[in-house]
């Protein structure tokens with residue numbers, strides 16, 4: 001994510017504390033940590049385990065279970081390309097593979113300059129406009145090769 | 159002041175609705191025209207999005223799909239008074255696709271301003287809740303049961319029975335949980351309701367809370383729906399400000415509040431017990447049943463878990479009465495089903511109709527056939543765990559039992575259409591791969607079986623011992639079907655087996671090629 005803050009234990013503790021009034025606060029905390037730092041650092045996982053009074057292994061298990069959370073920084077921008085059935089019915093699989101080949105990337109990888117991470121996603125609810133994608137949270141319907149290439153160019157330019 | 163509607167629906171936004179709304183506002187200002195732009199939900203005619211509607215004395219006139227480049231010409235054509243233009247579809251309510259529907263759950267979606275409590279009330283909003291407060295818990299549960307409403311999340315379990323189970327539990331902390339995980343490919347009805355008529359879901363949850371004696375409700379929304387999160391959070395705040403949530407709702411003495419929670423990209427968290435684990439802050443691992451969530455649910459307390467559509471349909475049932483709803487539909491499939499038409503189709507969108515409409519009518523007539531213009535080969539009904547249905551079964555009526563009788567399911571009502579270029583062996587492989595990626599890992603048939611399934615299909619693709627490996631694949635499917643703890647592993651065989659059953663030639667292509 002663009003503009004991610006530098007990690008500090010102190011800031012992580014603040015974020016955790018702000019959510020401790022919730023029932024079952026783990027997911028909201030993880031989302032907040034990732035929004036702030038761009039990823040969920042191991043040190044933050046340790047802080048969470050302390051605050052929630054569970055083992056670090058258990059906390060680690062939670063973080064790794066979910067596809068959304070990552071333990072190392074991603075690119076400054078994220079492109080999620082749908083590869084579920086409806087999008088496949090409109091040729092998404094080939095389009096995505098061609099795109100990855102053009103960019104010399106594989107799923108989950110980041111461009112060498114750190115500008116863009118490409119992830120697969122399984123349905124965005126845009127299936128009447130397949131194939132679909134999501135760029136930094138912005139939905140795109142009927143995406144084509146030219147649009148995908150423009151996104152890379154835009155991500156690199158920033 | 160002319161009222162203009164431009165949807166905030168994520169599908170409309172994906173086709174440029176935000177840019178369009180900005181361009182219309184700018185052009186109106188430049189021309190000195192007074193306009194009020196309302197960001198509504200979608201009417202469901204998604205192939206026309208973004209669809210601009212203009213309020214005129216004759217009704218709301220639609221223009222779509224409208225792009226930024228069309229804005230100047232729309233103004234030139236006098237669209238603010240319903241003027242003729244190439245994009246005009248006439249009065250939206252009169253459009254044949256709209257007129258054929260029986261809108262019940264979606265009656266307000268796309269019509270009202272989703273974030274206006276006043277607009278919601280002007281369209282009969284909160285009438286169901288008011289009646290609920292009058293008739294009391296037992297009568298509410300009875301009404302829901304009599305309506306015949308079955309859960310729209312996939313399994314079709316009667317909603318009234320679920321509510322009664324929780325209502326009958328000893329008083330104390332209980333919860334209402336709404337499953338807004340909507341992970342199935344080809345489904346978007348939950349998303350559309352939450353964007354287009356979010357107060358109906360809030361009203362449904364409040365009715366449920368009142369009926370079962372719960373003061374707190376959670377909505378568990380998938381993270382892939384960022385637009386929904388924004389709209390629904392705003393709707394919660396509007397409802398609270400207007401006194402429809404919070405303490406002593408409208409003087410009833412009843413306290414109820416709703417909290418939105420965001421998932422983290424795990425398909426299995428749509429399974430209700432896995433969802434509860436996730437809400438509690440744990441890994442989304444499926445729980446063994448019994449105990450049912452109705453008895454031991456969120457934080458160990460009795461909990462109703464319902465799909466968005468099930469919950470959002472309840473206010474209307476209470477308002478109109480159980481009989482009105484029960485009179486629609488066929489057999490044990492009562493009421494209406496919001497069909498989600500997707501994939502390779504001309505007219506994709508949300509079409510709400512009574513149960514019982516033949517599959518072929520949906521695909522060829524309502525959806526207009528394929529977008530590519532090629533012949534239809536298969537329709538996957540009911541999401542990634544649903545069967546592929548061939549054209550030869552197009553007379554199948556859309557209802558739970560008729561589909562089950564053909565080893566298929568209707569699930570959440572999503573239909574994904576494929577043309578004749580699709581390779582069913584590849585789709586079977588994808589089904590197994592999806593199961594492997596999304597398995598929660600608790601039981602072996604699903605965790606290991608899906609990975610072995612991918613390997614076996616790869617062998618078939620490579621032409622290696624094809625018949626032997628097909629037998630092995632069938633065997634694997636059988637093990638997964640009967641040995642899995644939940645429907646992820648248990649239903650993953652449906653797409654695979656149906657592909658094998660209806661499209662056997664696709665599994666033998668490699669062998670044929672080798673023989674030639």
Ligand SMILES: Cc1cc2nc3c(=O)[nH]c(=O)nc-3n(C[C@H](O)[C@H](O)[C@H](O)COP(=O)(O)O)c2cc1C
Nearest residue numbers: 309310311337339340341428429430464465468645
């Ligand atoms: C793997 C899996 C995924 C599911 N995903 C969803 C979902 O996204 N939304 C949903 O409402 N139900 C989903 N279900 C069904 C739920 O477990 C549950 O039956 C439903 O939420 C109950 O609500 P209802 O009675 O209103 O249908 C899923 C089930 C399984 C096994």
Ligand code: SF4
Nearest residue numbers: 598600601604644647
């Ligand atoms: S079938 Fe799969 S998803 Fe369901 S409990 Fe077993 S391992 Fe988990």
Ligand code: FES
Nearest residue numbers: 082087124126127
């Ligand atoms: S399958 Fe790609 S958006 Fe639904």
